[in-house]
Amino acid sequence: MLILLAARPPQTLSCLQHKRISFPAGGSESSRQRGKMWKQRMDVFMLLLVWRLLVGPVLAQVRHPLPVLWMMPVSSEGGGGLTAGVAPAVRLALQDLKKQPPPLGNYEIQLQLLDSQCEASSGLKALFDAMWAGPKYLLVFGGVCPSVTMLIARSLPALNLVQVSFAATPPSLSNRKWYGNLFSTVPSDRALNQVTVKLLQRYKWTRVSIVTQEGPRHSEMKKDLIRQLLKANVQVVSTVSFYDDACSSLKKLKERDVRIIIGQFEDDSASEVFCCAYRLNLFGARYQWIVTGGGTAGWRLGWQFSGCTANNLLTAADGSIRLQIRQLSSTNAPGVSGRTPQNYQDAYLRELIQERSKVSPLHAFAYDAVWVAAKALSQVMEAVKHREKYSIKRNVTVSEEEFQKMLLEVMKQTQFEGVTGPVFFRNGERMTLIELIQFQGSSGVLVGEFSTNTQQLRLMNHLLKFKGSGPAKDQTEVRLQQRLVSLLLYSIVSSVATVTIIITLTILCFIIINRKHWLLRASGGSQDELLLLGVLLSSASVLISGLDEALLSDRTLELLCSVRLWILSVGHTVGFSVLFIKTWRVYSLCSINQRQQSSLQPAGRVLLWMFLLDVFVLTSWQILDPLRRVVMQHRLESDPADQDVIIQPYSEHCSSINMELWLTAVYGYKGPLLGLGCFLAWSIRTVQVDHPAVHSKHLTLSMFALTVFSVLGVSGSLLTSHNPPVQFCLSSALILGCNIFILSLLFGTKFLYLWSNSSELQSEAAEEGAEEQLRRLNQQLKSRTTQLDVEIETITMQLSETSESEMLHHTTREKNNGEVRSVTHAAQVFAEDENSERKPSSPDDVNSPEHVRRRLSVQLPILHHSYLPAIGGISASSSSLFSSREAFVHHDALMTTSCKPDNTHLEPQL
Numbered sequence: 001m002l003i004l005l006a007a008r009p010p011q012t013l014s015c016l017q018h019k020r021i022s023f024p025a026g027g028s029e030s031s032r033q034r035g036k037m038w039k040q041r042m043d044v045f046m047l048l049l050v051w052r053l054l055v056g057p058v059l060a061q062v063r064h065p066l067p068v069l070w071m072m073p074v075s076s077e078g079g080g081g082l083t084a085g086v087a088p089a090v091r092l093a094l095q096d097l098k099k100q101p102p103p104l105g106n107y108e109i110q111l112q113l114l115d116s117q118c119e120a121s122s123g124l125k126a127l128f129d130a131m132w133a134g135p136k137y138l139l140v141f142g143g144v145c146p147s148v149t150m151l152i153a154r155s156l157p158a159l160n161l162v163q164v165s166f167a168a169t170p171p172s173l174s175n176r177k178w179y180g181n182l183f184s185t186v187p188s189d190r191a192l193n194q195v196t197v198k199l200l201q202r203y204k205w206t207r208v209s210i211v212t213q214e215g216p217r218h219s220e221m222k223k224d225l226i227r228q229l230l231k232a233n234v235q236v237v238s239t240v241s242f243y244d245d246a247c248s249s250l251k252k253l254k255e256r257d258v259r260i261i262i263g264q265f266e267d268d269s270a271s272e273v274f275c276c277a278y279r280l281n282l283f284g285a286r287y288q289w290i291v292t293g294g295g296t297a298g299w300r301l302g303w304q305f306s307g308c309t310a311n312n313l314l315t316a317a318d319g320s321i322r323l324q325i326r327q328l329s330s331t332n333a334p335g336v337s338g339r340t341p342q343n344y345q346d347a348y349l350r351e352l353i354q355e356r357s358k359v360s361p362l363h364a365f366a367y368d369a370v371w372v373a374a375k376a377l378s379q380v381m382e383a384v385k386h387r388e389k390y391s392i393k394r395n396v397t398v399s400e401e402e403f404q405k406m407l408l409e410v411m412k413q414t415q416f417e418g419v420t421g422p423v424f425f426r427n428g429e430r431m432t433l434i435e436l437i438q439f440q441g442s443s444g445v446l447v448g449e450f451s452t453n454t455q456q457l458r459l460m461n462h463l464l465k466f467k468g469s470g471p472a473k474d475q476t477e478v479r480l481q482q483r484l485v486s487l488l489l490y491s492i493v494s495s496v497a498t499v500t501i502i503i504t505l506t507i508l509c510f511i512i513i514n515r516k517h518w519l520l521r522a523s524g525g526s527q528d529e530l531l532l533l534g535v536l537l538s539s540a541s542v543l544i545s546g547l548d549e550a551l552l553s554d555r556t557l558e559l560l561c562s563v564r565l566w567i568l569s570v571g572h573t574v575g576f577s578v579l580f581i582k583t584w585r586v587y588s589l590c591s592i593n594q595r596q597q598s599s600l601q602p603a604g605r606v607l608l609w610m611f612l613l614d615v616f617v618l619t620s621w622q623i624l625d626p627l628r629r630v631v632m633q634h635r636l637e638s639d640p641a642d643q644d645v646i647i648q649p650y651s652e653h654c655s656s657i658n659m660e661l662w663l664t665a666v667y668g669y670k671g672p673l674l675g676l677g678c679f680l681a682w683s684i685r686t687v688q689v690d691h692p693a694v695h696s697k698h699l700t701l702s703m704f705a706l707t708v709f710s711v712l713g714v715s716g717s718l719l720t721s722h723n724p725p726v727q728f729c730l731s732s733a734l735i736l737g738c739n740i741f742i743l744s745l746l747f748g749t750k751f752l753y754l755w756s757n758s759s760e761l762q763s764e765a766a767e768e769g770a771e772e773q774l775r776r777l778n779q780q781l782k783s784r785t786t787q788l789d790v791e792i793e794t795i796t797m798q799l800s801e802t803s804e805s806e807m808l809h810h811t812t813r814e815k816n817n818g819e820v821r822s823v824t825h826a827a828q829v830f831a832e833d834e835n836s837e838r839k840p841s842s843p844d845d846v847n848s849p850e851h852v853r854r855r856l857s858v859q860l861p862i863l864h865h866s867y868l869p870a871i872g873g874i875s876a877s878s879s880s881l882f883s884s885r886e887a888f889v890h891h892d893a894l895m896t897t898s899c900k901p902d903n904t905h906l907e908p909q910l
Helices: 002-007 010-014 028-041 044-060 079-098 120-133 146-159 189-202 216-231 247-255 267-279 310-317 341-355 363-390 400-413 487-513 518-522 525-545 554-591 594-624 659-683 696-719 724-756 758-815 821-834 849-864
Strands: 064-072 107-115 139-142 163-165 182-184 207-213 235-242 260-264 288-291 321-325 415-418 421-426 433-440 443-451 456-459 477-482 628-633 637-639 642-655
Touching: 064 079, 064 120, 064 363, 079 107, 079 341, 079 363, 107 120, 107 363, 120 146, 139 363, 146 163, 146 182, 146 216, 163 363, 189 216, 189 321, 189 433, 189 443, 189 456, 207 216, 207 247, 216 235, 216 260, 235 247, 247 267, 267 310, 321 443, 341 363, 363 400, 363 415, 363 421, 487 525, 487 724, 525 554, 525 724, 554 594, 554 628, 554 642, 554 659, 554 696, 594 659, 642 724, 659 696, 696 724
Parallel strands: 064 107, 064 139, 139 163, 163 182, 207 235, 207 260, 260 288, 288 321, 477 642
Antiparallel strands: 321 433, 415 421, 433 443, 443 456, 628 642, 637 642
């Protein structure tokens, strides 16, 4: 009877929706007839024999009915075909149940068909009408339409019923708080979304878009997918829906540059979607399609009219991945029904061909659903019989609520091998495998599986084929590329800097050793030492600027930022100061009078203040806003080898928060000084110094070179800041070029002169040696003269005291002429007696005081001024004998101020 009902059109099935569909056991009528025969014959022996041989086996075939409601959309559009495709699988399940041994074979599933019409109100009314008409239904089977299933499943606890479905896929039905009495043999769409998220995470796709077909099921599926994607930190760029025209929705995806597209649509819309994808060029190596809304059916590209050829559809769908629920188990072992999956499929197809119906993608799940209902109900019924038989209280019946609880517990523990694989439930959801089918060429290839039980995704990478060199990228890849100074470039520049430093140190050592040489002394040895120090510092800054994070740590690099700034700035200041002093001195000697030459000394003070200002600015910079290593993003560049790759260059350089302010402060006081130095150098360009190794043009060129290289270095560093290798190469070349130019111009000419005039310099050195001996002799004479001056002064003082005593004696004698005559006479007698042996003194005596004073006045000046002025003696014009000081003229030549405009020589003046 069920075969005929399933084969009839929907109009015939609708009128039978309240009739009970049953399969009565044969042999019950014959038992009654034989019982009458036994009563008539009254033959006890024959009665017992017949009862044992005939009645016993017949009673074993009696099956207890289990009334079940089967809800299907019979009369609605498309519902009849779905019911007709599922009915053969249900019939096969019922037939296989008859063959099962007890206790499963003792019960018969009686299905009462209800037409839900895919409307919640109609389905709910049909359910209440059936329950009112009776009998007492133990379970609800089926339910295809989501709206009807959700409403009825929500009311099942109040009705004390449990529902076993084979099509309950909406993710919301997974809420066990609301739908705790619903069990489905088909995995939920939530499992398909889980596979999608796992696949995205496997290939690190974080930017996707969703294309959804209009409908309640796909809308709910899209919401659940978005929730899972947000939890997995996957960005949903856009979600578009379509009903009739899918091309307008796909255009939005192309405008957003979406590469990973998740499609949720039915199988009959696949041709239309991929036709639009072909027209919009949304296929190939740059795109990846993941279709999750097709259920269990396969694609039938070209089956529906789409406006594209079959080749176009195959080209657009090539490489796309479809997620579908496994319909049949991959094992060939027989299941609980005794059939293998292949045996069941063959039997189902035979029944389907006879009825001329279409294949339903849910037929295998409907077959296992019948077995789930039968095993659960039979197990509960056996438990009820056991309780009634062995209970202490007799005639105790099980209430509906208690029967429902028992049935729920049995459903949770149900586990067997079905034609779709292992059948068991977790939180009401079926645990099974989901297949990943990749469309390759004109067929699908199984490339992976997802177990809803273990939540593990297994991909067969050797079977996966992508159009490009690998999986598509979720967006245009931005590849970071750091611009570093290459090792070869750094080696070349550092070698040049090292050679420059070695040459500078050699010159500096030569100057220190030959400090007293005439040539070096004439050109200012101490100033040359400072100039070489500036060259050393600026050259050393080149060695530091090329270091990067590949060689040193970040902390060390930040420290080197400040070190390089100090070395370069101080080196520049010292070098410029020396050149400015030299230039200012020549300019002052040529432009001011001899009386104003004392004003040369303040120029050195001004430059000292400039150096202190430089130190002050750098110290303030270091304390208030220290330099740090910062990352600079540069303009995006396309990769010529890959169109989907954009290179993002970046570089690290030394900077601070107010970098522009500090640079302005440094350039603000150094720029005007450089301009002033160039003006002074231009003013002395025609002045010539009367020295074979020194020329004012060298000084002028050095000052201009320093200024030009400084301006070019600052400008080049600012213009090439986006390219560190070019910036390093340019700035290093300018610094080293300036240093080499200054060394060659100011010191190279001197060394060339020394090399070409070595014999003359040796004679000059000999003369300098003789002159040095004269200087030492002159120094000795000076010391001897000082001693003689002291002795002369002592003798003069003694003579002065003797003269004063004699004058006092004569004056006293004249006053007391008469009174002291006898005393004087006695003194004279005493003196004559005392000096009787010597000759008496007289005014004409050569040793008399007057004669001694006369000789000293004549001889001592001659002795005092007898030394050569050329070796440090006092000139004859000196008029003071005892208090005069020697005036010494140093040998260092001073340049006179008698300059002429053209070709004027600065001659040394002793």
